[in-house]
Amino acid sequence: MSSARPDGRHVFLAAAINGAGWSRAAARWPGTRWNRFNDVAHYREAAEIARRGVLDAVFVSDHPALSSFGLEGGPPHSLDPIPLFAALAASVPDIGFVLTASTTYNSPYNLARRLATLDAISGGRLVWNAVSSFNPDVAANFGAAPLPPRPERYRRADEFLRVVKELWLSWDAPVGPAPAGPLWDASSARVLDHHGEFFDVRGPLNVPVGPQGHPVISQAGASESGLDFAARHAEIVYASLAGAAAARAFRDDVRRRAAAHGRDPDHLRFVPGLHVVVAPTRAEAERRHEAVRGARDEEELIARFRAAHLPENDLTRHVGPDTVLDPAWFPTEEREGTATGHLKGIAELVAEEELTLRRLVRRVEGGHRLVVGTAEDVAVAILEWWEGGLADGFHLQLPILNEDLTTFVDEVVPILRAAGAVPRAYDGSTIRERLGLPDPRPVPATVG
Template sequence: MTISKRQLNLNVGINTTGYLANAWRYRTGTRHDINDPDYYRRLTELAHKGLFDAVFFSDHPALMTDPNGRPFHTIDPLILCTALAAQVPDIGFVATMSSTYNSPYNLARRTQSTDIISGGRLIINIVSSFNPNVAANFGAEPLPPRSERYAKASEFLDVAKQLWSSWDPAREGDIPENRFWDAATAQAIDHAGDYFTVKGPLNVPVGPQGHPVIAQAGASESGIELAARHGEIIYCNILSRAAGQAFGKKVRDRAIELGRDPSGIRIVPGLVAILGETRAEALRKHELFSGAGSEDGLLARFVKDNDIDPHGFDPDAILETERFIPDPNRIQAVGMGLGLSDLLAHEKLTARQAVRRSEGHHRLVLGTPEEIADSIVDLWADGTVDGYTLQPPRAPDDIEEFIDKVIPVLQKRGVYRTSYEERTIRDRYGLPNPFRSNGNSRAF
């Protein structure tokens, strides 16, 4: 690969009706789209038109049955990504998979197979399941404590990496005419750890990327440890420059302590973009799509979500950081809850300001296409982030609008591709091949 100028990486989430739960009322399409493979093909083709690095599927193997909500996860993402890879060229796929409720051999076999079939276009987002409803779908045992889930996840990835490299035909020597293959190219891993005992080798060979790119989501202490040890693409919630720089430094410093080269880590947080012909129009759309209906509604939601006594609440008073630090022992994901407290640790904000900085836990950017582009480039230009995972409020509408109005601005500024060039996702992100000494690295 020819080393080229650093460019902005962009993924796009395409779960069901879009990222914001209440925005489905204002989207194009029907409620039946969410179970239709052709719908996801159309979204992937749309993302391909926008030259996105990858389409992102989060996952949660439990049906949320709130009658006032909507299902957000339906078709198994790895199966869906494999089907889509056969229909849409170039673009990559992020499939979220649980380390808590999977076996390393089965996951390694399935993901390496998909990576080979797709020609090196797979990213796997490894998560530690935190919902007791998920645990109930996999047996009678209760959800393991957080410390155990993350320790298991780390060993899980250790085993998967060993399996992914356990059969490498490139090691093949001279083969006698009466032999089909050199069996010495496949080696048992003989892993025996605290959580897994796996003999190996894997019956799928090393793939075009070495192994699928590993994404990791989380900003808790346990999440940072897992990201520093294994993560290549870090999906997180960064709401400001100072908070993003502190997070990136923490992950990379820990990687160095673990003996890992931090240049193989990319910070790609979530981003919710809401466009308007004017900023005022974008503000009204935010109020509509969020379900709050008005700025007062956004403030009322802020009070409720943060368990604030509404009596005497002053939306224009500076918020105290300590008040918003999530309980590290709570059942819900801790990392995503840290975004607000990390933001407030670096900026003095009121509730009225804070409700316009984050939506669905991710950085919220509002305004005209030029203003959206300014906000995106702002944290990318100095290396605070390497790109973003766009989380459109509505699908397909907000994906189409972003492609038609924001992508051309980014291209005109020379920070975003005008065609697909690199073959694999690993090349596209400038990440080294873990099993080859001649892997690519990003030039800055």
């Protein structure tokens, strides 16, 4: 198994470190404290474990609202990612940070400045996952107006990104020794005077151009509007993709859209989600999978999956655990108030392969690809898509933190390393350099 890709890049790996992990059972898992979601030491430990594995980044999703999820399993989103990652950046070297923040409920100047500060503090280790909020519980914390419809939210997101990127490059403070005259002049600090549909922003930003030009932009939405936004702005595309054919089609589609917007498609990195449940044997991994889903056995696991994802109607009433599934049974239309990608990921996988509920439940989690197996199984799953050009890396979703992160680093990473797919040490570069992405600063005009 040898797999260095012709482009010379390694598998980009970012580990989600939200709270106690995605498992609802995580809060009460043996040997852990239920309320560690609110303890910075828990996240610092996660970042240190990730760094020990020479992973590229840690990652948090985010909603600024208290989710009722927590009644059962601890809140998935508590500490605000900006101060949280600033604290981790000061404590843990090398590791990158994929930070989720909303374009719907922030102002461009404040967010541009906070992210530029974090990028400066971390020495160029920041990726911003720019999301358009789809959750009505979030909307209610930011005004009386209901959540704007998706197309309006994405028009706002597009303008937000254009403003933020201009702010990030608006002040070329000199580096090195102090210049002889004023410390900067008007031409090095450019006023934007932006006046758009949603924002009026004068600028310039009061944080100078950062160590990697500006943070890397990541995007996660799978709706039509979301894909167009990805094509315009995303450098990392995060998606819910469970099947290989779907992954290839998605990648081709977004690359085509990017080209249509005049971008070089090779400046996009595809980093889908990957859920992993690892154990020494496949049978043990399946038992762990049931346990982290809070199910007593496989039958309960299937029943829960069915209740959550398969609509109860005339067509589906007689489906048993071993009935081959029809993709038409799974709804995929875009709906307000919910993320589009999760359901699509399931439907696409069912369209692609002949699957029963018993098989499907082991293959997909929250619309993402799921691997339940040994460390070797997980490494093979990663290398398959990476070598096949379906993915440039993965956002790892681990059920129990920090236990499953430790297992990944100790068991899976050595296999990837032996395959030449991940590096043995950090080389001090920015996360933009690690991704092989171009510097966004305009090339200075040559004189003469």
